[in-house]
Amino acid sequence: MKVDGKQIRPIWLDNDNVVNVIDQRKLPHALEVMTLTSVDEVIYAIQEMVVRGAPLIGVTGAYGVVVALETTTDQDMFRKACQRIKDSRPTAVNLAWAVERMLDNISYQNPAQERLAQAREQAGRIAGLEVDNCRRIGEHGAKLIADISKRKNNAAVNILTHCNAGWLACIEYGTATAPIYMAHKMGIDVHVWVDETRPLNQGARLTAWELGKQTVKHTLITDNAGGYLMQKKMVDMVIVGTDRSTYTGDVANKIGTYLKALAARDNDLPFYVALPSSTFDWQLTDGLKQIPIEERDPDEVRYIHGLAKTGVEKVLLTAKDSPALNPAFDITPAHLVTGFITERGICPANETAIVELFPEKR
Amino acid sequence: MKVDGKQIRPIWLDNDNVVNVIDQRKLPHALEVMTLTSVDEVIYAIQEMVVRGAPLIGVTGAYGVVVALETTTDQDMFRKACQRIKDSRPTAVNLAWAVERMLDNISYQNPAQERLAQAREQAGRIAGLEVDNCRRIGEHGAKLIADISKRKNNAAVNILTHCNAGWLACIEYGTATAPIYMAHKMGIDVHVWVDETRPLNQGARLTAWELGKQTVKHTLITDNAGGYLMQKKMVDMVIVGTDRSTYTGDVANKIGTYLKALAARDNDLPFYVALPSSTFDWQLTDGLKQIPIEERDPDEVRYIHGLAKTGVEKVLLTAKDSPALNPAFDITPAHLVTGFITERGICPANETAIVELFPEKR
Numbered sequence: 001m002k003v004d005g006k007q008i009r010p011i012w013l014d015n016d017n018v019v020n021v022i023d024q025r026k027l028p029h030a031l032e033v034m035t036l037t038s039v040d041e042v043i044y045a046i047q048e049m050v051v052r053g054a055p056l057i058g059v060t061g062a063y064g065v066v067v068a069l070e071t072t073t074d075q076d077m078f079r080k081a082c083q084r085i086k087d088s089r090p091t092a093v094n095l096a097w098a099v100e101r102m103l104d105n106i107s108y109q110n111p112a113q114e115r116l117a118q119a120r121e122q123a124g125r126i127a128g129l130e131v132d133n134c135r136r137i138g139e140h141g142a143k144l145i146a147d148i149s150k151r152k153n154n155a156a157v158n159i160l161t162h163c164n165a166g167w168l169a170c171i172e173y174g175t176a177t178a179p180i181y182m183a184h185k186m187g188i189d190v191h192v193w194v195d196e197t198r199p200l201n202q203g204a205r206l207t208a209w210e211l212g213k214q215t216v217k218h219t220l221i222t223d224n225a226g227g228y229l230m231q232k233k234m235v236d237m238v239i240v241g242t243d244r245s246t247y248t249g250d251v252a253n254k255i256g257t258y259l260k261a262l263a264a265r266d267n268d269l270p271f272y273v274a275l276p277s278s279t280f281d282w283q284l285t286d287g288l289k290q291i292p293i294e295e296r297d298p299d300e301v302r303y304i305h306g307l308a309k310t311g312v313e314k315v316l317l318t319a320k321d322s323p324a325l326n327p328a329f330d331i332t333p334a335h336l337v338t339g340f341i342t343e344r345g346i347c348p349a350n351e352t353a354i355v356e357l358f359p360e361k362r
Numbered sequence: 363m364k365v366d367g368k369q370i371r372p373i374w375l376d377n378d379n380v381v382n383v384i385d386q387r388k389l390p391h392a393l394e395v396m397t398l399t400s401v402d403e404v405i406y407a408i409q410e411m412v413v414r415g416a417p418l419i420g421v422t423g424a425y426g427v428v429v430a431l432e433t434t435t436d437q438d439m440f441r442k443a444c445q446r447i448k449d450s451r452p453t454a455v456n457l458a459w460a461v462e463r464m465l466d467n468i469s470y471q472n473p474a475q476e477r478l479a480q481a482r483e484q485a486g487r488i489a490g491l492e493v494d495n496c497r498r499i500g501e502h503g504a505k506l507i508a509d510i511s512k513r514k515n516n517a518a519v520n521i522l523t524h525c526n527a528g529w530l531a532c533i534e535y536g537t538a539t540a541p542i543y544m545a546h547k548m549g550i551d552v553h554v555w556v557d558e559t560r561p562l563n564q565g566a567r568l569t570a571w572e573l574g575k576q577t578v579k580h581t582l583i584t585d586n587a588g589g590y591l592m593q594k595k596m597v598d599m600v601i602v603g604t605d606r607s608t609y610t611g612d613v614a615n616k617i618g619t620y621l622k623a624l625a626a627r628d629n630d631l632p633f634y635v636a637l638p639s640s641t642f643d644w645q646l647t648d649g650l651k652q653i654p655i656e657e658r659d660p661d662e663v664r665y666i667h668g669l670a671k672t673g674v675e676k677v678l679l680t681a682k683d684s685p686a687l688n689p690a691f692d693i694t695p696a697h698l699v700t701g702f703i704t705e706r707g708i709c710p711a712n713e714t715a716i717v718e719l720f721p722e723k724r
Binding site for chain 1: 593655669
């Protein structure tokens with residue numbers, strides 16, 4: 001995407017097989033690039049959320065496999081490194097998917113240089129696939145926005161989103177934001193309600209910044225406010241991303257998504273989930289019982305980073321001894337989801353419809 | 363309540379008719395007392411949320427009338443000052459209720475000193491009434507907790523609360539916390555999930571601090587997490603306070619309450635609202651249409667205060683130019699409320715039941 005006139009992606013692999021990533025912990029106060037030259041650094045970047053978002057975690061995993069191959073010639077150590085990358089975060093299914101796809105396409109019989117070239121090519125294909133998928137998600141989803149715009153006689157379409165499922169979470173366009181960027185490009189009047197998304201404020205820090213840079217109208221709100229805005233008819237639709245969805249339609253996404261789905265249902269508003277097919281889990285049938293929910297450091301709740309006069313500061317929000325709990329995702333059951341926006345089109349959130357769209361995955 | 367062995371209230375009137383209040387903006391990092399010696403200072407304290415919470419705002423209004431009487435002998439100026447106090451925040455009905463009650467009980471025919479004594483006495487009665495009411499709310503509500511405890515064979519009862527409806531919001535005991543403190547005193551094993559309650563974090567700053575000081579087990583969570591905890595059967599009941607409830611059962615409370623009520627309903631969990639009868643609005647029938655919802659400064663969303671190494675700092679959470687919106691309350695419709703816990707007992711959230719409990723108010 002273009003930021004201040006310059007084309008940029010959240011991740012790229014340079015000619016020396018070094019992974020470059022935007023350090024998303026620093027946004028919006030600074031746009032800094034971090035280089036990852038070892039498997040440990042790749043895992044650090046994933047776990048500490050230097051990179052985050054299901055498609056981007058997947059691509060980071062793919063590039064991580066290239067780094068593993070670059071830094072060890074021992075097959076056993078390489079396999080172990082790949083397994084560690086795969087296990088570095090539990091919820092997003094894209095990570096395991098991308099690492100496995102890499103392994104399927106690297107032949108250890110080939111000489112080291114050829115293997116590396118193979119791996120680079122395969123990682124590039126995975127990244128390219130995510131870009132294509134997001135573009136198509138944008139095209140399909142924009143039609144939904146266009147329909148609402150028409151129904152409203154071209155008045156602004158108000159879309160609520162939670163967390164960041166923007167280009168920063170993907171490679172280009174984003175998932176939830178792709179239809180928004182596409183509609184904006186088509187000249188449709190769109191306005192986005194951006195949930196701040198505590199504890200790590202991906203909405204306040206990333207989505208609001210992204211939308212601002214693309215001149216999309218938006219307003220930041222607390223995570224508490226969305227239900228009220230729906231009650232007051234100030235929201236036309238909800239679009240969110242997902243870290244993993246079952247092929248039966250249950251959606252794991254950033255903690256708090258479920259509350260917005262309940263409010264959308266209570267106010268008869270469409271609630272869409274935008275995702276590339278790499279985010280579907282084709283093994284699981286019951287999101288609530290089967291999708292592992294990551295529990296992160298309670299200090300992410302107790303402390304927050306913000307820009308003080310002296311620079312970015314970490315500040316304590318609570319009494320020093322207050323205990324806290326920090327589950328990172330929740331499950332929105334299929335029956336609350338109006339539909340999935342995928343690279344192949346839009347479908348209802350049920351097994352029959354999903355499998356009909358992706359028959360080869362069954 | 364006792365804090366570190368010392369008895370304290372969030373507000374008291376000293377012999378010189380100066381109002382003393384705990385500056386709740388400074389908690390939990392500092393326990394500071396602010397003195398209010400003019401009507402302007404009383405209004406500042408209410409608007410800037412030095413004091414907050416419906417019953418406490420009411421008592422501050424009552425003491426504010428004493429300050430108005432102390433600082434002017436002109437009847438017209440006094441009336442105007444009272445009106446300004448009444449209008450200083452729009453949502454909590456206790457403020458108007460308390461100021462009107464004061465005016466009803468002050469006779470301007472009496473000499474100035476007698477009037478002042480009358481006003482002091484009446485303000486004290488209002489404060490005393492709130493204390494009595496909160497104690498009774500605690501006694502009635504504790505029975506609900508005891509029942510759940512028995513059903514769980516004395517395993518910990520997990521109660522979720524939003525915002526601060528504790529003694530800091532009242533005078534003693536609190537509203538939502540009164541049943542919790544009472545159950546804790548009775549030896550029932552209780553554990554409280556404390557919503558942080560963005561944007562002003564009354565949960566993280568005040569409720570967690572309060573419960574800690576009374577040695578009640580509690581865990582701080584983001585506002586996003588409650589739905590997930592309910593899905594995972596980690597919540598037994600919800601108890602919240604309210605800033606204004608219609609006599610038909612609609613509940614205005616801190617923004618985000620409605621989302622928790624939806625989640626409680628979706629997970630078949632009891633959702634109780636604890637309130638003294640002074641918080642009922644006996645005029646309104648439709649909360650969503652009729653209760654005015656205060657919209658506060660968007661900078662409360664964009665900035666946050668926290669404890670840095672150098673002391674309390676205000677930090678920016680978003681890009682400098684991100685627009686924000688900050689509605690302070692939402693409406694939980696009566697059909698999502700299991701019941702009201704009042705000083706006269708527990709009743710379902712409907713007109714018949716509420717009026718049956720308070721027949722003299724109709």
